[in-house]
Amino acid sequence: xVQLVESGGGLVQSGGSLxxxxxxxxxxxxxxxxxxxxxxxxxxxxFVATINxxxxxxxxxxxxxxxxxxSRVNANNTMYLQMNTLKPEDTAVYxxxxxxxxxxxxxxxxxxxGYWGQGTQVTVSS
Numbered sequence: 001x002v003q004l005v006e007s008g009g010g011l012v013q014s015g016g017s018l019x020x021x022x023x024x025x026x027x028x029x030x031x032x033x034x035x036x037x038x039x040x041x042x043x044x045x046x047f048v049a050t051i052n053x054x055x056x057x058x059x060x061x062x063x064x065x066x067x068x069x070x071s072r073v074n075a076n077n078t079m080y081l082q083m084n085t086l087k088p089e090d091t092a093v094y095x096x097x098x099x100x101x102x103x104x105x106x107x108x109x110x111x112x113x114g115y116w117g118q119g120t121q122v123t124v125s126s
Contacts, residue, residue, distance in 0.1 A: 002026035002115060004096050009120030012086055016124070020081040022096030022117055029115070030074040031102040036081045037110055038092035038122075045095065049081060050106035057106055064090075086124045093119040 008020040022034070035050035049060045049070040058070050067086075072079040079096060099107065100114030107113070 004029075004098060004115055004117035006094065006096050006117045006120040009094060009122045011123045011125065014086060014088055014124055014126050016086050017082070017084045018086065018122060020083065020094055020096075020120060020122075022079040022081075024077040024098070028077055029079075029098045030077065032098040032100075032115075033104050033106040034072065034079045034096065034098045035106065035108070035113060036070060036079075036094060036096055038090075038094045039119075040089075040092040043092075045110060047108040047110065048094070050108055051079065052106040053103055059106055059108060061108075083122070086122075088124045088126045091122060091124050093121050095119045 003025045005023050031053045033052050036048040037045050038048050039045040051058045051070045055072050067084050069082040096117045097113035098115040
């Protein structure tokens with residue numbers, strides 16, 4: 001069974017940090033671009049960050065630039081999202097995703113992603 005499993009979410013105070021992990025199982029995602037998306041209560045899922053298959057190219061939503069860092073360790077089939085200087089507006093369920101095609105560019109478009117994790121809750125208190 002092909003799965004992406006997120007971990008590392010939790011409750012943190014404003015200004016704090018968290019690191020999310022996304023582990024792949026059932027197949028390797030080392031040749032897939034991957035990304036992070038988030039969904040706040042009552043809102044649509046939106047793009048957060050994306051990384052190409054090798055880790056050499058990344059892109060971020062304007063709202064998280066300079067605060068969040070996406071990375072991956074292909075040897076471990078795992079992607080990360082380091083989140084610093086967290087704000088209450090970062091509160092959401094965070095989802096990791098992998099593009100279906102191999103060696104495709106990183107993308108901010110959720111429709112480009114065929115594999116999704118179940119999500120992990122991040123809550124930032126003021």
